Amino acid sequence: MKLDKSNFSEWFDTVLREAEVFDYGRYPVKGMGVWPPFGFKLRKYVLEIIRELLDSTGHEEVLFPVLIPKTLLEKESEHIRGFEGEVFWVTKGGHEELDIPLALRPTSETAISYMESLWISSYKQLPMKLYQIVPVYRYETKATRPLIRLREVSTFKEAHTAHESFEDADRQCQEAIEIYKKVYERLGIPYMINMRPPWDKFAGALYTVAFDTVMPDGRVLQIGTVHHLGQNFSIPFEIKFQRVDEEMDLVWQTSYGLSDRVIATVIAVHGDDRGLVLPPEVAPIQVVIVPIPQKDEEMNRKVMEEAKRVKEELEKNGWRVKLDDREELTPGSKYYYWELRGVPFRIEIGKREVEGEELTVARRDLGKRVKVKKEELDQKLKEMSDEFLENIRKKAWEFMESRIKYTEDLEEAKKLVEERYVVEMPWCGEKECGLKIDEEVGRVLGIPLDKDFRLNGKIEEKKCPVCGRPAKAIIRVAKTY
Amino acid sequence: MKLDKSNFSEWFDTVLREAEVFDYGRYPVKGMGVWPPFGFKLRKYVLEIIRELLDSTGHEEVLFPVLIPKTLLEKESEHIRGFEGEVFWVTKGGHEELDIPLALRPTSETAISYMESLWISSYKQLPMKLYQIVPVYRYETKATRPLIRLREVSTFKEAHTAHESFEDADRQCQEAIEIYKKVYERLGIPYMINMRPPWDKFAGALYTVAFDTVMPDGRVLQIGTVHHLGQNFSIPFEIKFQRVDEEMDLVWQTSYGLSDRVIATVIAVHGDDRGLVLPPEVAPIQVVIVPIPQKDEEMNRKVMEEAKRVKEELEKNGWRVKLDDREELTPGSKYYYWELRGVPFRIEIGKREVEGEELTVARRDLGKRVKVKKEELDQKLKEMSDEFLENIRKKAWEFMESRIKYTEDLEEAKKLVEERYVVEMPWCGEKECGLKIDEEVGRVLGIPLDKDFRLNGKIEEKKCPVCGRPAKAIIRVAKTY
Numbered sequence: 001m002k003l004d005k006s007n008f009s010e011w012f013d014t015v016l017r018e019a020e021v022f023d024y025g026r027y028p029v030k031g032m033g034v035w036p037p038f039g040f041k042l043r044k045y046v047l048e049i050i051r052e053l054l055d056s057t058g059h060e061e062v063l064f065p066v067l068i069p070k071t072l073l074e075k076e077s078e079h080i081r082g083f084e085g086e087v088f089w090v091t092k093g094g095h096e097e098l099d100i101p102l103a104l105r106p107t108s109e110t111a112i113s114y115m116e117s118l119w120i121s122s123y124k125q126l127p128m129k130l131y132q133i134v135p136v137y138r139y140e141t142k143a144t145r146p147l148i149r150l151r152e153v154s155t156f157k158e159a160h161t162a163h164e165s166f167e168d169a170d171r172q173c174q175e176a177i178e179i180y181k182k183v184y185e186r187l188g189i190p191y192m193i194n195m196r197p198p199w200d201k202f203a204g205a206l207y208t209v210a211f212d213t214v215m216p217d218g219r220v221l222q223i224g225t226v227h228h229l230g231q232n233f234s235i236p237f238e239i240k241f242q243r244v245d246e247e248m249d250l251v252w253q254t255s256y257g258l259s260d261r262v263i264a265t266v267i268a269v270h271g272d273d274r275g276l277v278l279p280p281e282v283a284p285i286q287v288v289i290v291p292i293p294q295k296d297e298e299m300n301r302k303v304m305e306e307a308k309r310v311k312e313e314l315e316k317n318g319w320r321v322k323l324d325d326r327e328e329l330t331p332g333s334k335y336y337y338w339e340l341r342g343v344p345f346r347i348e349i350g351k352r353e354v355e356g357e358e359l360t361v362a363r364r365d366l367g368k369r370v371k372v373k374k375e376e377l378d379q380k381l382k383e384m385s386d387e388f389l390e391n392i393r394k395k396a397w398e399f400m401e402s403r404i405k406y407t408e409d410l411e412e413a414k415k416l417v418e419e420r421y422v423v424e425m426p427w428c429g430e431k432e433c434g435l436k437i438d439e440e441v442g443r444v445l446g447i448p449l450d451k452d453f454r455l456n457g458k459i460e461e462k463k464c465p466v467c468g469r470p471a472k473a474i475i476r477v478a479k480t481y
Numbered sequence: 482m483k484l485d486k487s488n489f490s491e492w493f494d495t496v497l498r499e500a501e502v503f504d505y506g507r508y509p510v511k512g513m514g515v516w517p518p519f520g521f522k523l524r525k526y527v528l529e530i531i532r533e534l535l536d537s538t539g540h541e542e543v544l545f546p547v548l549i550p551k552t553l554l555e556k557e558s559e560h561i562r563g564f565e566g567e568v569f570w571v572t573k574g575g576h577e578e579l580d581i582p583l584a585l586r587p588t589s590e591t592a593i594s595y596m597e598s599l600w601i602s603s604y605k606q607l608p609m610k611l612y613q614i615v616p617v618y619r620y621e622t623k624a625t626r627p628l629i630r631l632r633e634v635s636t637f638k639e640a641h642t643a644h645e646s647f648e649d650a651d652r653q654c655q656e657a658i659e660i661y662k663k664v665y666e667r668l669g670i671p672y673m674i675n676m677r678p679p680w681d682k683f684a685g686a687l688y689t690v691a692f693d694t695v696m697p698d699g700r701v702l703q704i705g706t707v708h709h710l711g712q713n714f715s716i717p718f719e720i721k722f723q724r725v726d727e728e729m730d731l732v733w734q735t736s737y738g739l740s741d742r743v744i745a746t747v748i749a750v751h752g753d754d755r756g757l758v759l760p761p762e763v764a765p766i767q768v769v770i771v772p773i774p775q776k777d778e779e780m781n782r783k784v785m786e787e788a789k790r791v792k793e794e795l796e797k798n799g800w801r802v803k804l805d806d807r808e809e810l811t812p813g814s815k816y817y818y819w820e821l822r823g824v825p826f827r828i829e830i831g832k833r834e835v836e837g838e839e840l841t842v843a844r845r846d847l848g849k850r851v852k853v854k855k856e857e858l859d860q861k862l863k864e865m866s867d868e869f870l871e872n873i874r875k876k877a878w879e880f881m882e883s884r885i886k887y888t889e890d891l892e893e894a895k896k897l898v899e900e901r902y903v904v905e906m907p908w909c910g911e912k913e914c915g916l917k918i919d920e921e922v923g924r925v926l927g928i929p930l931d932k933d934f935r936l937n938g939k940i941e942e943k944k945c946p947v948c949g950r951p952a953k954a955i956i957r958v959a960k961t962y
Contacts (some may be wrong), residue, residue, distance in 0.1 A: 026599055027592075029548050029583060034596055037541035037611070044542075060518035061525075065633050066547065066585075066616060067510050067569075085575045088548075090585065092570040093620035093632075102510060104547075104571065111508075115515055118507055130518070135547060139574035151574075152546050 003273050008217040012268055016146050019276050019341050021267065024146035031144035031151025038341065041284035043155060046263055047133060049186050049281065050157055053179045059129045059159060064111050066134070067102040072110045075236040079109065082203020086139045088151075104137035109204060109229070109255055112160045113237040120251060122242050123164055127172065131159035136259075147264035148221065148481055157258045162239065162251040169228055169252035173209060176226045176256040177449075180211055183258065184223075188279050188393035189213060189265050190400040191223065192422070194446035194476055197434050202255075206230040212445055212478075214400045215268050218420025220445060220478040223261045229253040269396045276342025277364055277392060280385040285322045287314055287381065288338045290331050292350030302354045310347060310359065310377070317378045339364060344388055345381060365391050404476075410441070410465040413477060417442035422478040424448070426471030428464035436466050437477055445476040484754050484821075489698040493749055497627050500757050500822050502748065505627035512625035512632025519822065522765035524636060527744055528614060530667050530762070531638055534660045540610045540640060545592050547615070548583040553591045556717040560590065563684020567620045569632075585618035590685060590710070590736055593641045594718040601732060603723050604645055608653065612640040617740075628745035629702065629962055636741045643720065643732040650709055650733040654690060657707045657737040658930075661692055664739065665704075669760050669874035670694060670746050671881040672704065673903070675927035675957055678915050683736075687711040693926055693957075695881045696749050699901025701926060701959040704742045710734040750880075751873045757823025758845055758873060761866040766803045768795055768862065769819045771812050773831030783835045791828060791840065791858070798859045820845060825869055826862060846872050885957075891922065891946040894958060898923035903959040905929070907952030909945035917947050918958055926957040 001018055005011045016022045021039035035043060051061070067090060074080045088104040091097065105111065112130065120128060136156040140149055159176065163169040177193060184191050192212045201208035202225060211224035233239070234250040243249050270277040280286050291307045294300040304325065311323045322343070324334045331348070338346060346362040348369075353359050358371045361380070365388050372380045404422045407413050413423045423441065427433060438444050453474050455462065462471040482499055486492045497503045502523060505514035516524060532542070548571060555561045569585040572578065586592065593611065601609060617637040621630055640657065644650040658674060665672050673693045682689035683706060692705035714720070715731040724730050751758040761767050772788040775781040785806065792804045803824070805815045812829070819827060827843040829850075834840050839852045842861070846869050853861045885903045888894050894904045904922065908914060919925050934955050936943065943952040 023596065023599075026596070027546060028550050028553055028595065029546060032546040032548060034546070035544040036600075037543055040542050040544055043544075061521050062518055063516040063521055063524075063635060065508060065510060065513040065515070065635070067513060067633065069509050072509060087575065088571050088583075089573040090569050091572045092582070094566045094568065094622070096620075101573070102569075115504065115508065118504075119517075139577075141575070152548065154544060154546070 003275060005216060005271065005273055008215065008268070011271070013146060015267060015271055015275055015340075021263075021276070022146050029151070031140060031149075033146055033150070033152075033154070035154065038284055042266075042278065042282060043263055045282035045284070046187070046266070047155070047157070050133075050183055050258060050262075053182055054131055054157075054159065057129075057175060057179060058127075059131050062130050062132050063134070064105075064108055064115070064132060066105055068105050068108075068111050070101045070103060072114055073103050075110060076204050076233050078232070079204035083107070086141070088137045088139050105134070106136055106138055107156075107255075107257070108132070108134075108136075108158055109160065109233055110237075113233040113239060113253070116162055116251070117237045117239045120162060120239055120241050123244055126162060126164050126241065126251065127168060128162045129159065129172075130161070131157060133157045145481070147260040147267075150260065153259050155260045155263070159254075159256050161254045162234075163253070164241075164243070164249070164251070166230070166252050169230070169254045172254045173226050173228050173256070176254065177209060180224045180226070180256075180258065183262070184211065185393070186279070186281060186389075187262070187266050188389050188396055189223070189269055190393075190397040191450070192400075192404075192445070192448060192476065193450040195449055196446040197431075197444050197475070199431060199435065200444065200446070202227045204229060204232050206232070209449060210446065213265055213269065214403045214422060214478075215265075215481070218403055218479070220422060220443070220480045221261060221265065222480070223265055224256070224258050226256040227254060229255060269399075270392050271342070274336075275340030278342035278344060279389050279392065280344045281389070283342060283344050284320065285338070285341070285343045286320045286385075287322070287345045287347060288334075288343045289321065289323045289347045289349060290334045290338075291323075291325060292331055292348055294351055299351055299354065303349055303351070306354050307349045310349065314378065314381075319378075319381065335362075345384065363388065408462060408465055413437075413441045413465065417477060417479055420479055422476055424453075424474050424476050426459070426462035426464055427473055427475040428467055428469040429472035430464075430467070430469075433464055433466040434475070437475070442477045443480040445478055445480070447473045447475055484756060486697060486752065486754055489696065489749070492752070494627060496748060496752055496756055496821075502744075502757070503627050510632070512621060512630075514627055514631070514635070516635065519765055523747075523759065523763060524744055526763035526765070527668070527747065528636070528638070531614075531664055531739060531743075534663055535612055535638075535640065538610075538656060538660060539608075540612050543611050543613050544615070545586075545589055545596070545613060547586050549586050549589075549592050551582045551584060553595055554584050556591060557685050557714050559713070560685035564588070567622070569618045569620050586615070587619055588617055588637075588736075588738070589613070589615075589639055590641065590714055591718075594714040594720060594734070597643055597732070598718045598720045601643060601720055601722050604725055607643060607645050607722065607732065608649060609643045610640065610653075611642070612638060614638045626962070628741040628748075631741065634740050636744070637738060638740070639736060639738045642735045643715075644734070645722075645724070645730070645732070647711070647733050650711070650735050653735045654707050654709050654737070657735065658690060661705045661707070661737070661739065664743070665692070666874070667760070667762060667870075668743070668747050669870050669877055670704070670750055671874075671878040672931070673881075673885075673926070673929060673957065674931040676930055677927040678912075678925050678956070680912060680916065681925065681927070683708045685710060685713050687713070690930060691927065694746055694750065695884045695903060695959075696746075696962070699884055699960070701903060701924070701961045702742060702746065703961070704746055705737070705739045707737040708735060710736060750877045752823070755817075756821035759823035759825060760870050760873065761825045762870070764823060764825050765801065766819070766822070766824045767801045767866075768803070768826045768828060769815075769824045770802065770804045770828045770830060771815045771819075772804075772806060773812055773829060775832055780832055780835065784830055784832070787835045788830045791830065795859065795862075800859075800862065816843075826865065844869065889943060889946055894918075894922045894946065898958060898960055901960055903957055905934075905955050905957050907940070907943035907945055908954055908956040909948055909950040910953035911945075911948070911950075914945055914947040915956070918956070923958045924961040926959055926961070928954045928956055
């Protein structure tokens with residue numbers, strides 16, 4: 001197997017399969033795949049970060065059924081229009097036709113709003129901040145891609161919150177954005193934060209803020225969304241509560257989600273021609289120990305003893321360690337095997353390590369070996385874990401920033417998007433011009449929220465390159481997934 | 482709300498709802514319910530026990546799609562006959578009819594066997610011990626019951642293993658039984674282990690061993706199953722591997738499962754007329770602190786200070802603690818509120834506790850208060866947690882054992898089963914007599930594996946009460962859920 005990241009699409013599929021992250025394309029339902037043990041662990045550690053950040057900000061985990069009756073899904077009319085073309089429908093139970101078709105959840109706003117209308121009665125219960133981590137289903141007609149565009153999105157963290165006022169829901173969207181920033185910072189993934197244009201917001205939302213990143217092929221991937229739902233669901237679902245002043249009112253809601261794409265991005269952004277490069281915090285195996293076989297049998301025994309001692313010491317300190325003692329493989333083929341699987345640190349133990357005071361630690365991100373004093377191993381690995389993350393994060397941010405260019409010229413914008421750059425350009429704010437840019441230049445990601453523009457002059461002095469009128473904002477445009 | 486456990490069925494539904502464990506009967510799909518935050522946490526801690534016991538015995542967690550194509554589900558003929566009447570079918574995607582109907586997994590033997598046929602090639606990969614925790618779906622025609630008989634079994638831990646030989650798979654069944662014993666011991670749940678009669682084994686198994694318990698109304702609930710699948714799936718799915726001697730062979734498989742019923746049983750077996758009684762290890766809140774309001778404002782402040790100090794100290798030691806500082810509720814109504822939710826320990830803090838060296842701890846299982854020295858609180862709570870579990874476990878086992886009776890008389894057996902006893906009786910081993918007992922006396926649970934029978938004389942000297950021939954075994958018979 002030859003890996004070549006410059007051919008990203010093939011690289012990605014191969015790495016997922018060969019590193020045993022996600023078994024895709026072989027399960028006999030199109031657009032659905034299997035998480036084998038190694039990938040499942042990676043997924044688990046990523047979810048631990050997400051859960052920790054949600055739990056520590058007052059979110060509570062719940063679990064709703066996968067099936068939503070058609071009648072419920074249709075209650076918010078814009079919502080169903082956005083989803084009805086891509087819903088899987090259960091129509092039979094045993095040999096019987098069901099009275100009402102049941103949807104495999106494409107997302108859970110309707111199911112959760114229905115229960116909230118039963119649960120919520122007083123302002124004392126607000127804000128109510130719930131989340132669940134479940135699969136969701138989309139009958140995608142576009143080409144499916146492992147972990148990127150699936151018919152079974154096997155990991156969907158969806159949060160749903162209810163509030164007393166528009167402003168509270170608005171602040172909740174800000175909190176969600178801060179949480180997602182932290183998620184991606186801990187994974188070293190660079191992101192843009194874009195306020196989606198009105199024609200591309202979530203079906204049923206007042207506004208949608210999205211996290212986007214640039215994939216190695218220059219295309220943009222949406223990796224998280226935050227929606228202010230206003231009272232769009234609380235009106236049809238009648239989610240009423242009594243205010244402090246005893247008046248009845250309807251709640252204001254938000255929802256925000258992360259999917260398998262978090263994991264897809266970790267793999268795509270950090271990987272290289274040798275395979276995965278995993279941030280230590282989420283690596284299923286953080287340290288692999290490879291004993292170097294010795295001709296002298298006594299020394300061989302001592303090498304194995306030292307390898308076991310190091311393993312036990314590290315495990316006592318909470319590291320996830322693998323001692324690769326397979327006799328049929330050479331050290332070289334073991335290096336290759338564990339590099340493919342993104343193990344951050346490799347400790348090679350031979351005669352010198354048995355006899356000396358130092359161990360040899362190879363770092364996956366740098367491809368370099370360093371010497372570490374035995375008694376400092378735990379401490380040094382901790383420091384190197386921080387450096388590791390810092391290093392891959394910096395590299396990733398530099399790459400993303402190198403892929404963003406500013407222009408005020410429509411033709412240049414087209415050319416740049418064709419060359420897979422993200423273009424930042426002025427816009428008059430009119431839908432008509434936006435749709436024209438969407439059509440002729442590339443997908444409008446929306447208005448950047450992550451950046452102040454230090455323009456030469458004021459924004460109104462810039463011109464919309466479509467109509468020539470004064471600009472109201474800068475928008476980002478790109479080729480997307 | 483009045484709780485009366487002697488009316489078990491109503492008690493159970495009420496407790497689930499009022500204690501916010503599982504919201505059932507209100508979600509608009511029959512047989513499906515919602516885990517709200519409190520219940521979700523209980524479920525999480527129960528699953529932590531199960532995961533710990535599986536992970537530490539070499540099982541690896543995976544995740545498979547919920548959808549199984551009809552063609553795959555039909556590959557093992559006995560299996561599909563056992564399930565086809567109760568499968569939910571997805572027949573439409575968007576507005577299109579699907580070519581092949583997709584089943585919502587009723588269980589995953591077929592999906593996992595299919596992937597194993599791709600994954601397994603050598604004896605070096607065996608045993609392969611996988612598990613997943615997922616919802617499964619049964620279009621039940623029987624009356625549904627929350628957490629007991631659901632159309633969406635929202636929690637199903639299914640393990641699937643592959644082995645080199647019949648004997649290895651047989652040993653794996655033993656390991657599974659030992660694991661399930663530990664699960665139930667840590668939850669204080671009494672169990673019988675019964676080898677199901679051949680006519681009641683899992684569809685596609687060589688044999689099925691089940692865990693059964695007695696519910697408060699005397700009916701028996703199956704709470705876990707272990708199946709030796711032989712080569713019944715590896716033949717149609719062609720799961721081949723190369724032996725040490727380089728010959729090709731087919732694997733031998735087992736599967737074993739636990740469901741929502743684990744949680745149902747914790748609630749049903751230990752609960753009382755005041756609500757839940759939760760084993761400390763799985764209680765979402767282990768200690769609730771109730772400050773006793775004081776007329777003197779300065780003392781009131783000191784009480785709150787002491788309450789916070791105790792909370793912080795306990796949390797530092799890893800306890801899950803709630804300080805109930807709601808001002809609108811009396812201490813009495815707080816006691817009632819947290820007793821309903823099964824909190825094992827309640828610490829009441831008033832003037833005496835502020836000024837003295839002792840705290841007052843009320844135990845949910847005994848309904849009694851004890852004095853504990855402040856500096857010994859953590860240590861005493863640990864000891865009391867062990868005593869708590871021991872106490873509820875002992876009570877539960879005594880109850881179950883009091884509900885099992887031995888008889889050699891068919892009429893008495895009928896009467897006992899009508900009175901909701903589990904009957905142990907001799908059996909000739911013939912299917913015909915077994916089915917007659919099934920029909921006339923009660924459900925045949927099978928041959929006890931958890932107990933040696935100290936009969937007066939040998940088993941052959943006993944007579945089958947149906948046909949009068951010499952007995953070959955003792956069987957258990959009962960009214961079941």
